[in-house]
Amino acid sequence: MKFVGQFPTYRPRRLRATPALRRLVSETLLNPSQFVLPLFVRSGRKLRNPITAMPGVFQLSPDEIVREATAAYAAGVPAILLFGIPDKKDAKASGAYATNGIVQQTVRLLKKELPELMIITDVCLCEYMEHGHCGIVHQAKGSAKIKNDPTLKLLAQTAASHAEAGADIIAPSDMMDGRVAAIRTQLDKEGFTEIPIMSYAAKFASAFYGPFREVAESTPAFGDRRSYQMDAGNAAEALREVALDIQEGADIVMVKPALAYLDILHRVKTEFGYPTAAYAVSAEHAMIKAAAAKGWIDERAVTLESLLAMRRAGADIIITYAAVDAAKWL
Ligand SMILES: [Zn+2]
Numbered sequence: 274m275k276f277v278g279q280f281p282t283y284r285p286r287r288l289r290a291t292p293a294l295r296r297l298v299s300e301t302l303l304n305p306s307q308f309v310l311p312l313f314v315r316s317g318r319k320l321r322n323p324i325t326a327m328p329g330v331f332q333l334s335p336d337e338i339v340r341e342a343t344a345a346y347a348a349g350v351p352a353i354l355l356f357g358i359p360d361k362k363d364a365k366a367s368g369a370y371a372t373n374g375i376v377q378q379t380v381r382l383l384k385k386e387l388p389e390l391m392i393i394t395d396v397c398l399c400e401y402m403e404h405g406h407c408g409i410v411h412q413a414k415g416s417a418k419i420k421n422d423p424t425l426k427l428l429a430q431t432a433a434s435h436a437e438a439g440a441d442i443i444a445p446s447d448m449m450d451g452r453v454a455a456i457r458t459q460l461d462k463e464g465f466t467e468i469p470i471m472s473y474a475a476k477f478a479s480a481f482y483g484p485f486r487e488v489a490e491s492t493p494a495f496g497d498r499r500s501y502q503m504d505a506g507n508a509a510e511a512l513r514e515v516a517l518d519i520q521e522g523a524d525i526v527m528v529k530p531a532l533a534y535l536d537i538l539h540r541v542k543t544e545f546g547y548p549t550a551a552y553a554v555s556a557e558h559a560m561i562k563a564a565a566a567k568g569w570i571d572e573r574a575v576t577l578e579s580l581l582a583m584r585r586a587g588a589d590i591i592i593t594y595a596a597v598d599a600a601k602w603l
Pocket of ligand 1: 397398399400406407446447
């Protein structure tokens with residue numbers, strides 16, 4: 274784009290004179306139809322466990338999930354992203370792919386009570402593993418390794434069990450190599466050829482996930498996730514990760530976290546032109562909430578501006594804990 278205007282014939286302020294004029298020429302719009310609300314389910318009834326570092330976010334029992342999802346849908350949020358917290362964890366994440374696992378049960382219930390709601394299910398093993406890692410752990414000579422290829426089978430099984438329960442979109446977040454292909458193959462084999470995959474394609478090992486681990490109860494018992502999640506400084510590698518996922522069959526690619534990674538979001542959207550999602554993660558939410566509670570910032574204005582920035586950078590879809598508030602504000 275070549276800029277040819279010149280002052281005083283060209284005056285940018287002309288188009289900023291009134292709210293109507295500003296809206297008319299605004300390049301980026303924020304609409305609730307682009308929002309996805311993450312929800313966390315655990316067994317029980319009438320259960321709403323508040324999360325200290327994430328005001329407004331709860332661990333919910335399935336009946337409460339239905340209530341929360343219904344309210345979100347009524348506010349204009351078309352989709353939820355569902356995470357499960359099982360009663361029991363083990364070394365092979367059995368709860369993740371159990372026919373009657375907490376996510377599978379809840380998806381069936383939601384499909385019955387609120388069939389119009391789009392349900393995206395997070396596919397990972399960390400919440401279901403006793404050690405809290407996203408893959409199978411192999412202990413040898415005092416060191417622990419996360420085994421890639423054996424993990425793929427469990428992830429594929431988990432994805433298929435979600436689809437079988439009625440999930441609309443499958444969202445693998447584990448960052449194992451080859452998981453999208455493994456999941457696509459399994460879904461197709463079981464007749465779910467029409468179920469899209471939204472892959473957490475460029476997921477960085479980030480300190481911004483802190484509060485999430487409290488709600489998902491998925492803090493690793495040892496080590497960290499740096500052997501599978503990406504290094505914060507790597508942009509070219511993020512593009513390779515996205516390319517791989519697209520080749521393996523991802524329909525939507527995600528960048529996570531969002532606000533501190535807008536450059537990645539922009540490059541992913543420009544480079545591939547695929548439907549792109551941004552995940553505004555727990556600490557992004559917590560920081561805004563904490564500063565707003567102190568009266569230091571305007572919660573509404575800062576939230577909407579940060580979501581708008583994600584859209585401007587290239588996000589088609591925004592996963593945010595503020596989905597319902599933002600939808601109401603808009
Ligand atoms: Zn995980």
